[in-house]
Amino acid sequence: MRATIIHKPGDIRIEDVPEPKILRPTDAIIRTAATCVCGSDLWDYRGINPVDEPHPMGHEYVGVVEEVGGEVTSVKPGQFVVGSFATSDNTCPNCRNGYQSSCVHREFMSTCQAEYIRVPTADGTLVATPDQPADDLIPSLLTLSDVMGTGWYAAVAAEVQPGSTVVVVGDGAVGLSGVIAAKELGAERVIAMSRHASRQKLATEFGATDIVTERGDEGIARVKELTGGIGADSVLECVGTQESMLQALRSTRPGGNVGFVGVPHGVAIDGQELFFSHVGLRGGPAPVRRFLPDLIDRVLDGRIDPGKVFDLTLPLDEVAEGYRAMDERRAIKALLRP
């Protein structure tokens, strides 16, 4: 089958590799309906994460179950499924506490930009849709496997409530999904920090009430101006740099909360500043599995349309162009069809 392999930073190739097989009785094999390139894939592509040897890429996926292992009971061949980028048995204590991305059997998916995918602990990782979804819903369903699930978690971790004032730091696909999540959770005001016209437009379409183009101290001052001088109730940090983390922490009111979902790269938080800020902080790889049933319903009901974050659709064979377009910021997010 065809699969995406990174050879070194900037060098993405589509290659023929053996099809995955059931390795454990809890595995499923799915035929990919759609996959995509994640902002976090760019850490490898840009050489910020080391690429020591060629390896497959991709952790976002929807598809049709092709085959299941002998112990799989909750999904069956022929069903359309959405799965999390992190596998989970959905029965261990961490899963039962709602943190399936800290499952004691967690694996991070990493071979999904391909025609077929092996999914471990399929019963606890995959959620089937009631029927085969209409083709135009596939992009939105695909976002649930990571970016929309992650934006949702950011809003939940930041404790967005009905009536909240929310700031979203980061205007990538996760940040834009965070705007949707904040709106759906009842935020009265959603301030998107963005300086790109196309992303500002999408943020507004998704429910942002204000756009802040300033960054750093000026961005913080602007948020304070918009929030009666004290800062926002909830801030979603969707980037993962020291600058974005400080932007988030310093834009939050005392007693407010930051949900941080950008994988931190070089981030250190000063204990004394955090202390005197009174800000609550929770982050992590999103426990997407917790939110999947609800988010699938919202997509199928037409309440949310996060698939709009895909502004580039390519055949899987052109995956390298997807990475390039995202790296050069010509595209927010590239969807791939095998």
Next chain:
Amino acid sequence: MRATIIHKPGDIRIEDVPEPKILRPTDAIIRTAATCVCGSDLWDYRGINPVDEPHPMGHEYVGVVEEVGGEVTSVKPGQFVVGSFATSDNTCPNCRNGYQSSCVHREFMSTCQAEYIRVPTADGTLVATPDQPADDLIPSLLTLSDVMGTGWYAAVAAEVQPGSTVVVVGDGAVGLSGVIAAKELGAERVIAMSRHASRQKLATEFGATDIVTERGDEGIARVKELTGGIGADSVLECVGTQESMLQALRSTRPGGNVGFVGVPHGVAIDGQELFFSHVGLRGGPAPVRRFLPDLIDRVLDGRIDPGKVFDLTLPLDEVAEGYRAMDERRAIKALLRP
């Protein structure tokens, strides 16, 4: 009047100074019934905080209102009052959000180891008891102005719930008060980390179900052993060092919470470790004022007796011995009677 002045690290003196006066119409003057030495006073005493010039000490107090400014309406001369170590107007947005220790008019009290005390924004800072309390309740009421209020906030920030498993890092007066708070908030299991026999005993009396004497990696391993391998739901960090913060973060289960109330000294939190831990973190100077009415009731009803943390009572004139005894760990906490 007599007041406590620090001249340099290790040099605490009782001196004659002018009595405080009403400076603003929102001030009150109180005659001190009892005050005490705080663990955080030792930062100055030990020279960890610089002492550039002689200055008064003390931020914990209960007493009787002597005089009020023209705009004070909620307390009146003759009433017995408990106040927070941080002043608050109790009307600004931060106060209304329950973070009175981030009041826009906040001042930190700093002259309380004295016969008389000026309290700014008295209406929003002080809470009167219904009557003059019995003398044996005064130590417990005094703890509410800081340590018990701070231990309570640690438990609230760590989101202790009925049935929770809680770890308390730090066996000083705040940590011991945190044990009381965890118990009162319904924790099923309270694991106190302590290696001092007298503090272990008090922790157990206050409701601790387990004592862990190990520290560092061994302490974390022991907590994991006691919590089914995953860590505690809630951890109260009541020290403020890098070691204690790591102890707290690494003893918490994924999705659990750390409430940190030890003023951080040299603490830096690695963003990536915090991210992958899924731990929620909130700290800060406790918004004691939020909890005062409830905690006063609990003391007057005899439900809690946090005054037991005072294992040394001295006349104010012997304040220097109070500092020495706490510095040398001969006493948990020293109460001073003017």
